[in-house]
Amino acid sequence: MWGARSGRRGPEGDTGGRAVSPVVGTALLLVIVVLAVVVAAQVFMKIGEEPDPSPDVVMDLEKGEFAPVHYLHHGGGDDLGGNGKTRIRGIANPDVLHDEELNAGDREEVIPVVPVDEEVQVVWRGDDGTSYVLWRFHPSSYLDRSVDEGCGWVAAETNDGSDPITVDGVVVNCDIITNGDIDVVNDAVIIGNATSLANNVDLDESVVYGPVNADGDVDLDGTNVSGSVDSDGSDVVLTDGSRVGGDVTIGSGGNVDIDGGSSVEGNVEAGNRIDLDSTTVGGNVVSDAGDVVVTDSTVGGDIKTDGTVDLDNATVTGDVYVDPGDFSCSDSTINGQDCGSYSPKDPDDY
Incomplete structure (x- = not known):
């Protein structure tokens, strides 16, 4: 009814509460005061502490x-x-x-x-x-695509580095290292390196922000690699405007074939034959014992081989180190000279 109270009721006149004795009240008050002093002291100590200085x-x-x-x-x-x-x-x-x-x-x-x-x-x-x-x-440019996959995805796809992997049209933020083949296609992006420890790397219309390494062959078709390309296989091929920001290197017995407006910022080194057609190489071109053929291309450094050198409509900023009997050229410039008046250097002096 109106005016009714809720809660426990005791004997008449008792509202259900208990009175606190003066002794207990004083003790509680003392505890509260002590706790407040301790907390305040800790706060003031924190305020007084010097934060870790930042590196200069x-x-x-x-x-x-x-x-x-x-x-x-x-x-x-x-x-x-x-x-x-x-x-x-x-x-x-x-x-x-x-x-x-x-x-x-x-x-x-x-x-x-x-x-x-x-x-x-x-x-x-x-x-x-x-x-x-x-x-x-504020960088001059940045990757305007979101990252789709990371290292967990790479581990699952490669069975923890055992199986081949295909990266199709996605952005992967992780090093890809596996024993299997690596195929990167359809505008895919790798932020990291692409390394096949036992097989081939095939990059088609893609980008790798890092180096590429393979125990087998490496094939770049319309692909940009910001780092170097290193192979222990039989062939490294760059075509269709591919670009490498570092060196291109293949071991003994390996060949390098670069054409189609492709470019290499660094050196090109091979154990065997090197073919450059409609290509720009920023550094040196060196073969251990194979032939070097340069057509409609520019080499920013020297050319050296124990095989033969054939230049056709080529520009070589440096010198050519090859046995004179193994040298031929036409419509080319070497170290600022017309190739008709140029005498190649001794390979032993390289």
């Missing part, structure tokens, strides 16, 4: 030849990395410095990174949990 660094993010690859350089100050404290936000692999140290002032020591955002931040976290943004960069 000067950093630079340099644009690479293969967009959007950039190179992180540590220009001066404290060393970074190797202790799990440094992360790089805005790149494909934020933990690239987790186990690797970046030393200050060493121009030869750079970390290749692939930005995936408009801003890249180098973040350092102290032992006390304090975080600092040490440096901010």
